[in-house]
Amino acid sequence: MAILFRSSPAAAARWRPLLGRLMPEHEIRFWPEIGDKAAIEYALVWQPEPGLLASLPNLKLIVGLGAGVDHVLGDPSLPKRVPIVRLVDPYMTDAMSEYVTLSVLRLHRQDLDYLAQQRAGIWEEREQKNAAERPVGILGFGTLGQDAGRKLKALGFDVAGWSRGKKEIAGFACYSGPAGLHALLARSEILVCLLPLTAETTGILNAAAFARLPRGAGLVNAGRGGHLVEADLIPALDAGQLSGAVLDVVGAEPLPADHPFWHHPRIILTPHIAAETHPPSAAPIIREVIRRCAAGLPLANRVDPARGY
Ligand code: NDP
Ligand code: OXD
Numbered sequence: 001m002a003i004l005f006r007s008s009p010a011a012a013a014r015w016r017p018l019l020g021r022l023m024p025e026h027e028i029r030f031w032p033e034i035g036d037k038a039a040i041e042y043a044l045v046w047q048p049e050p051g052l053l054a055s056l057p058n059l060k061l062i063v064g065l066g067a068g069v070d071h072v073l074g075d076p077s078l079p080k081r082v083p084i085v086r087l088v089d090p091y092m093t094d095a096m097s098e099y100v101t102l103s104v105l106r107l108h109r110q111d112l113d114y115l116a117q118q119r120a121g122i123w124e125e126r127e128q129k130n131a132a133e134r135p136v137g138i139l140g141f142g143t144l145g146q147d148a149g150r151k152l153k154a155l156g157f158d159v160a161g162w163s164r165g166k167k168e169i170a171g172f173a174c175y176s177g178p179a180g181l182h183a184l185l186a187r188s189e190i191l192v193c194l195l196p197l198t199a200e201t202t203g204i205l206n207a208a209a210f211a212r213l214p215r216g217a218g219l220v221n222a223g224r225g226g227h228l229v230e231a232d233l234i235p236a237l238d239a240g241q242l243s244g245a246v247l248d249v250v251g252a253e254p255l256p257a258d259h260p261f262w263h264h265p266r267i268i269l270t271p272h273i274a275a276e277t278h279p280p281s282a283a284p285i286i287r288e289v290i291r292r293c294a295a296g297l298p299l300a301n302r303v304d305p306a307r308g309y
Pocket of ligand 1: 162
């Protein structure tokens with residue numbers, strides 16, 4: 001029985017010693033040296049090439065090496081009989097909440113304006129709201145969205161969340177469905193996207209959505225680049241409908257050198273680092289998932305391919 005590890009060479013170098021130490025009982029094969037495909041029962045993957053998983057005849061489990069699984073579900077030949085589990089790691093959840101609180105605070109405290117003033121040598125105070133006067137809306141109120149929401153709430157922000165199913169969570173205004181989306185947008189001076197990328201959520205951050213936000217709202221996208229209709233962002237920023245955007249994810253990663261997002265004064269860019277997979281904390285979680293699967297026990301954090309996340 002063997003485990004296939006398929007990610008970048010840099011990730012393989014970080015994971016190899018950890019997996020070898022934690023799971024000495026398993027043979028771990030690092031792509032592209034995968035050997036006899038019939039021996040592979042478990043696959044740990046990030047952006048596997050389409051067809052790879054279907055070519056493993058005895059595969060029992062696919063483990064996504066990240067919280068989002070769009071990189072797995074995008075494979076049209078994905079074997080339907082094989083369960084998929086995504087990575088839910090409290091270390092990553094904390095990292096995402098750090099990123100979201102940092103980004104929301106930067107927008108809330110008018111960082112982009114003060115940076116522009118500094119560059120222009122202008123010493124001038126701007127009117128500042130209190131956190132309690134700044135409604136924040138979170139698209140995607142799941143593992144990451146709720147944790148970020150709790151931490152923003154602890155800072156005093158007035159937080160609402162939007163999910164697919166209806167939720168009641170003490171201390172938060174919870175919205176769902178298309179009408180709920182409109183209501184959430186209408187109240188969100190800062191909008192945070194922590195959705196999975198699915199057929200329903202692709203392009204959700206678009207001109208029509210921006211028009212529903214209060215004028216001058218800020219945007220944080222740490223979900224996926226495909227959530228944003230990129231052509232709609234700069235017009236909304238230039239017209240003042242949006243006052244700033246923090247983007248951790250973009251449609252084409254790495255962002256092409258000639259992309260206008262690089263130099264727009266009201267865009268803050270980071271290279272998909274909001275919550276990177278952290279091998280030291282993730283490896284024991286994955287070992288436990290494999291142990292449970294081998295023992296025929298129920299698996300947590302199963303992906304529903306029909307739902308898309
Ligand atoms: P979860 O599955 O725990 O949460 C997803 C949330 O999105 C749920 O609340 C879900 O609703 C909601 N949702 C899904 N589809 C819809 C829809 N059509 N309409 C309304 N709400 C919807 O995922 P996580 O919180 O763990 O992760 C979210 C995403 O964050 C990942 O899929 C990934 O894309 C991104 N991510 C980005 C990282 C980065 O570094 N930039 C790192 C890690 C993740 P419901 O609760 O009803 O199911
Ligand atoms: C993830 C990511 O989905 O890092 O985990 O984007």
